[in-house]
Amino acid sequence: MLAMTIVVAGSTAHVAAQQSADAEQAAVERELEKYRKMMRDDPWSNPALLDADRGEELWKKPAGPKNVSLEKCDLGKGPGVVDGAFAELPRYFEDAKRVMDVETRILYCREQLQGIDHAEFLKNPHPGGGARVKDIGAIATYVASKSNGKTFAAKLDKPEERAAVELGKELFNARMGPFDFSCTTCHAESGKRIRLQPLPYLSKPDEAKKVVGEWPAYRVSSTHVMTMQHRVLDCFWQMRMHRIEFGSEASNALIAYMVKTAQGGEINAPGMKR
Amino acid sequence: MKTFSLTLAAAGLSAMLAAAIAPLHADEAKVAAALKEAFKRAPEDWAGRIQPDETMKTCSKTNNSPSAEQAKAIEAREKATIKYPADGKLLGDWKEGEKIAQSGYGMRFTDYPPRNPNGGNCYACHQITKQEVSFGTIGPSLLEYGKIRKFSEADTKAAYEKIYNSHASFPCSLMPRFGTNGVLDIDAVKHLTALLMSPDSPVNK
Numbered sequence: 001m002l003a004m005t006i007v008v009a010g011s012t013a014h015v016a017a018q019q020s021a022d023a024e025q026a027a028v029e030r031e032l033e034k035y036r037k038m039m040r041d042d043p044w045s046n047p048a049l050l051d052a053d054r055g056e057e058l059w060k061k062p063a064g065p066k067n068v069s070l071e072k073c074d075l076g077k078g079p080g081v082v083d084g085a086f087a088e089l090p091r092y093f094e095d096a097k098r099v100m101d102v103e104t105r106i107l108y109c110r111e112q113l114q115g116i117d118h119a120e121f122l123k124n125p126h127p128g129g130g131a132r133v134k135d136i137g138a139i140a141t142y143v144a145s146k147s148n149g150k151t152f153a154a155k156l157d158k159p160e161e162r163a164a165v166e167l168g169k170e171l172f173n174a175r176m177g178p179f180d181f182s183c184t185t186c187h188a189e190s191g192k193r194i195r196l197q198p199l200p201y202l203s204k205p206d207e208a209k210k211v212v213g214e215w216p217a218y219r220v221s222s223t224h225v226m227t228m229q230h231r232v233l234d235c236f237w238q239m240r241m242h243r244i245e246f247g248s249e250a251s252n253a254l255i256a257y258m259v260k261t262a263q264g265g266e267i268n269a270p271g272m273k274r
Numbered sequence: 275m276k277t278f279s280l281t282l283a284a285a286g287l288s289a290m291l292a293a294a295i296a297p298l299h300a301d302e303a304k305v306a307a308a309l310k311e312a313f314k315r316a317p318e319d320w321a322g323r324i325q326p327d328e329t330m331k332t333c334s335k336t337n338n339s340p341s342a343e344q345a346k347a348i349e350a351r352e353k354a355t356i357k358y359p360a361d362g363k364l365l366g367d368w369k370e371g372e373k374i375a376q377s378g379y380g381m382r383f384t385d386y387p388p389r390n391p392n393g394g395n396c397y398a399c400h401q402i403t404k405q406e407v408s409f410g411t412i413g414p415s416l417l418e419y420g421k422i423r424k425f426s427e428a429d430t431k432a433a434y435e436k437i438y439n440s441h442a443s444f445p446c447s448l449m450p451r452f453g454t455n456g457v458l459d460i461d462a463v464k465h466l467t468a469l470l471m472s473p474d475s476p477v478n479k
């Protein structure tokens with residue numbers, strides 16, 4: 001009888017603490033939702049749009065040793081076509097002989113068309129807290145914004161693209177580092193959270209569709225635009241891995257896998273995240 | 275001869291068909307090569323971070339659902355790595371344990387050179403004390419962990435072992451092998467054991 005009382009008391013305490021945490025979480029979510037609604041009601045309030053504007057300027061302005069603009073850059077729909085291009089990325093590019101996401105492709109165009117050397121950039125491709133997103137990220141934000149409201153339509157059905165998606169899936173499951181983490185540690189079940197932060201189940205199309213199309217996004221906690229390449233790096237940081245190489249086969253494969261899972265989902269880019 | 279070339283042609287055709295229909299499977303070597311390229315700027319002594327050991331290979335390959343036979347092999351292998359305090363005392367200081375449970379510091383690329391002791395970041399995944407409401411839900415709640423187990427010696431040892439290397443009890447557990455992987459030392463594992471199993475700990479109040 002005593003043992004039973006202890007167990008009951010224990011579970012009551014458990015339930016109470018759980019309820020209070022749930023209530024707190026719900027309150028935080030409500031505030032965030034209010035914030036997001038204000039943003040939707042006034043789409044011009046997202047600071048990422050400043051970076052999209054900067055990206056548009058960088059796209060159109062002649063630059064680099066060859067002093068040309070990026071307006072002949074082929075993002076997959078033909079040279080210079082920006083509208084809807086992001087919705088069909090990543091994809092396999094015959095000229096580069098590899099699968100590329102939007103950022104990798106922009107870097108490629110800057111090298112090929114403008115003659116820009118990215119050796120220094122690749123050592124440190126992402127902004128620190130408070131600094132604005134770098135030029136390639138700004139251009140990616142511009143390109144993504146030109147697919148806002150469209151649905152992800154990357155077919156990813158060529159052999160090279162299927163291989164990338166398959167590699168991405170393997171990498172998603174691969175446990176590594178001193179903490180034995182993989183992407184699935186946090187993103188392979190519905191309704192879980194880390195501390196109070198809800199975690200999307202990214203292998204599940206319904207959940208991937210809701211979140212993958214929000215990147216690049218203005219991240220309130222770091223006060224800058226975070227691109228998908230940067231977001232992937234951030235997960236590897238938490239996994240106690242080193243900085244994943246910008247535009248590497250592995251990061252593009254992971255992005256291809258997530259976009260494939262999110263196929264048919266709406267693009268809401270640039271988004272706004274916590 | 276004719277039969278031979280026909281057979282060859284048929285084999286070639288079926289291989290082509292298989293390539294067109296079957297999902298392409300990225301093999302281990304391809305994953306390893308992709309990871310090597312992806313982390314090519316990592317310090318040399320980080321090379322081990324992209325080389326999975328036998329246990330991690332099995333867990334990744336089976337989506338953390340090993341067969342009964344694989345599970346048995348993992349349990350035995352991981353159990354053999356657990357080191358115990360020389361004096362046999364498994365309970366440290368729960369107050370130190372609480373600090374370790376709160377801290378997510380350590381082994382991230384921004385944590386070098388080390389400025390603080392490594393944390394366990396237990397609250398990221400577990401509910402532990404009633405006082406801390408910012409907890410994750412990937413792992414089970416540990417509220418009243420010791421009380422429910424009547425603070426028994428056997429359960430204290432089991433708790434120590436689960437923190438040191440959870441795969442010895444739950445093969446392909448999602449939890450880091452804190453002791454075995456050198457994240458936490460024996461004293462830190464003792465402090466966390468005290469957080470769970472000490473009657474004075476807020477976990478059990």
